[in-house]
Amino acid sequence: MRRLLPLLLLPFSVHCEKVECDLQQATELMQSLTIDKSSLSSFHSIIPMVEQCKGASWDRLKNEVYYKSGVVHLSVGQELKALESFEKVLASEEPSFKALSEERLQDLYKKLALWDHIEDDDNDKLAYYALLDNITQADGDDVYQALESISPLDYQLRVNHTDVLLNELSESLDLNTAQRVVENYMLLADKYATSISLNDRLELQYRVSVLQWFLLNSPPGATLKKCLSLDMDYKPCKDLMKLWNKWNKSIKVSASALTDGEEYFGLENQSWDDIINLMVKDTKPLIKTTTPFKNNYAMFKKIAEEHVLGLLNNRPLSNAPVQSKYTKLSEPTEFQTSLDVLICLAFDMKSSSKNANKFCDRALKQVLTPKEHSLISNYLTKVNSPDGVPEVLKAAYETYPHLAFHLVKRIAAKLVHMERKGATTDASQHWNILSSFIENHKKAAEAGSNKFTIRLIAHISRAIGRQRQKQEQYQQQFFERQYQQQFYRAAAAAAAAAAPSATKHKQELL
Template sequence: MLIGINYWRWQWLWLTLLWTTLAIAENDCDLNELSRRGEQLRYEEAALPEYSQLIAQLDQHCRGNEAQHLRGQLLYKSGLIQVSSGNELAALETFKTVQDSPLGSSSTFASLAHTRLQEIYQKFGLWHAIDDHKLSQHYETLKKSMLAHLEHGKPVPVPLREEFQKLSPFSLETLILANDALYFDLSQSLSINAGQSILDNYKTALTKHKKLISVSDKLKIHHAIAILQLFVLATPPTGLMNCLALDMEYKPCRDLSKISSRINKVSPSFTALTHPDQFLSLHDFDWNKVLDFYLGNAKPIKFADVSAATNLNRLQAVEKTLLHNLLQQRPLSSVSKQWIISDSTVSAFSIIRDLTLCEAYDQTSKPKIAETFCKRAAQGKLTPEVVTTLTAFSQKLNNVDNAKDTLNSVWLDAPSLALHAIRNCISVLSSKDKARNGMDTSPVWTLLESFVQEHGWEGSRNEAIAKAYRIIKSVSAKKRQESQERFQKQQQQQRHQQQQFFRHQQNSPPPPPNDLTKKNFYKVLGVAKDASSKDIRKAYLTMTRKFHPDKQGQMSDAEKQENEEKMSKINEAYEILGDQEKRKDYDDQRANPGSQRQQSPFGQGRNGGFPFGAGNFKMNFGQF
């Protein structure tokens, strides 16, 4: 009996303590203060611990519907921040908690959380949890179509792949199947775009599913990323650092890291030969080391059982082996179909390597050997049309009209190739100037001078560019001086010829009357007899431009004499028809050939028989 009394006494004491604790807790619950603090919290990842602290205080001290509503609001906001931070799977658990609120369907945030959950389920391909079964059916249809294309060795149409990925972009199955389609494209062209897309999908998989993917598979993915970066994208293989950070002893990454390190020690950066600003700044570089590494007696590269005469051949074999293995053993792929790289494909790494050797041989004054690598790099880097135009200009000085635009285009995409073309052009120009074969090379030198000035070659730290700039500037200045001297000499010759002509006219008997009426000045200028003064002047200007010596190019002495006679007739005709009084006298004499004057009809007089007035007649070529 005493034991029973003691039992109920202890029960009563325990209940009293519980009621007292709850009362104290409710007294410690200040919903208004907690709500105010919640509203002041920022929508950013760094504020998530503060959200968790407020939720914990609510759970510890507050009861009732209002407390549950505030709790749901804080949890929902936390979920939104997790989504915006890229941590959707953490947000998934948060939204589940909100959805399962004790308030049930009466909770606004429970309804909102449900909507967010449906979005996450779709993005991650959690089709069993999705309300709309049509979405999962559509996904399966797209998936079957993708697999059908791949199993039959056909490329997956881009719209199909994009729709498939858009439907469930973070699903691991989606990411890997999309990569299978992209690997097929890669086998056909080693496309940089395909390589970058594969890399992006792998990074998404590692970010969104880091807990799901095993360490072994992560190592394989990092190795695949490094292969794509080095050989397909021609960028630093940063995937190797991630791989070795995960496992320093992982042999595939260690072997590739050693090769990458050997290349980096002797070669310029990947962008030094393809980015104009970096190429202008490239200096103090030992190009002989490049040649020794690739084609000389440098220590051989070691990789598996690869053997060849030079490191250039060894690297080509390593690249082919690694890309072949990658296509055969695609990480996480469940598609059994395998693909082989087409023999016609050229990787970005191969192009960069050829650009490097092209520049190395040019820098060491071996242009004939350089041409082999430059030509191969140009074919891989430039369009066939650009290659044709560039070659015609740099080697034969053809297509000069299109050369400037072509050089501009090449400079922006492959500046080292533009420099190589200009080197060739300088060599051809120098040979022609030295041979004095009659070709006027001034326009080409002027074009080159304009190009190098526009692209900032002056002051370049790249000695090869600085040297080419000095040559172009020096020769262009010399050409301008020679042109000025020729012009002055022509002016002197013209004045001398005029003086001789005037003396001859003064010492010659006057021409018989009406001699000029036998000449058809209208026909000379190509105008009608009733042409206006404006039409006559326009015709005169047109013909003088046409027969101006500077417009004729290289001519023989006989051609020069014939051209001068044409110009003399044109000037003679305009001297008469361009003057209203002389034109009237000329027309009158042609209309009445029997009518004679005692004096020459066109003002012969004191000028010694020259019919136009010797003081006014000029063979003026300089203004055109």
């Protein structure tokens, strides 16, 4: 690019703000420019100069410059700037590049829902308005998606759809819904950066970071940096970035290590005591707050709730009034659930089962369906029928692997306790479930560095070995008893058969 910039001065000599035009050199320069991102700054430099040159030949060159710059803007996702360039071609009396620009504009007008520029009998226009006429709150989401397939860059459509999605989030903190709000906000911030106010752009970035961290449980750092690059003093992003940096520095376990099996098995030694102390035991808050909290666990739970409520109640770009102010979330956020899993994991790593149970139980209540949660709760209490337990373990593992291993640990502890109390119930069916689960994950766990899973698998393998040994002994004793019983029955039968014969022989002798 640096080699191209000096060339820009060759066709145009500037004297006292007046440009002296050289058509031949300008034409050669245009031919040297590639139609891609690397030429964008060159087009930005040449356009204001070429606009000062007059004449029919220059008009043709201007159309070429406008058209090609429009194509470059399209290639980097700057549709509004491309629209402006193509419309300059159409406004010219010079016919060159008009047909090409018209074709590009028709596509852009549809994407941006600028239907005044589209013929009334156009199929896409007819389909768009037919969908718009039928939109209702009940099936609004599906209709909005259909509309967006026709006009993906429709500003008002995206704003309205986001309102519908936020209303859905107020009823259920669904991850897919949250992700679609993120996509809408990011599209609006990106495609309409030159059309909306700086404050709106900042708020969009802030709301996206809230969605990412507290609802999607993913790192918000990149979005917060983008926000602060627009205004380093914007308080919502500044405060949230400070909190994120504190979290990132203190908690060395990534969110993905709690949800991804491979990363979970690869967890290495952490300062688990530090996590427990920071979140549960320390009364000193990680950041200054106006409200006192029992510990940092309570503080993070509350902060997550407040930020998400702010998201639901204050909607950038929207003119639609919120029907009623939200004061309470319908359920814990994904970040809050993940926090429970993290603390449960830390306690399990330190073999503090009682404390681990409390936090894992909270997470399980959110991760499992009510039916699944009721089933596993009853099972852990009574160790009754194991029907459905494998499915519960699978569901827990697919969301947070540690929850499944935590349940396996509790079930095994319950079975061992029953065994030590001398329970006569056959526990083989229960151990078989644990054995099957362990076998499915044994290879990955043993290849990893997660000491909790490695120890647990070894412990359960030994317990299952003991159980099978007892079963074999029981079966051997059973067969021995059966053999003895059969022997005694046969002997008794033989004795009974011999008794009449002996009596008859005695009578004959007499």
